[in-house]
Amino acid sequence: MLGWALGFLAIALLTALFGFGGIATASAGIAQILFYIFIALFVIGIIASMVRGRSPL
Template identity: 65%
Template sequence: MLHYALVFLVIAIIAAILGFGGIAGAAAGIAKILFVIFLILAVIAFFRRAR
């Protein structure tokens, strides 16, 4: 999941450099959502492992 977030972040950066604002914004939004999902799953896994 973190891998996909980083891929979308790289796509957003490249699109922003090339001037594709809409694609860059969409890719950055997807990267943000995937990163938040990754964080939530990581915290859940941490607490399940601790018990």
């Protein structure tokens, strides 16, 4: 999922470079949403592994 977020970030940067504001804004928004979802799942995974008594790494 982080790969998707980085991909949309790259698309947003490229479209911003070429001046397509609407596409850049949409891609940046999608990248931001995916990034927050990734962070939330990462934290949930860390907490779940701590509850089960395993090392998170």
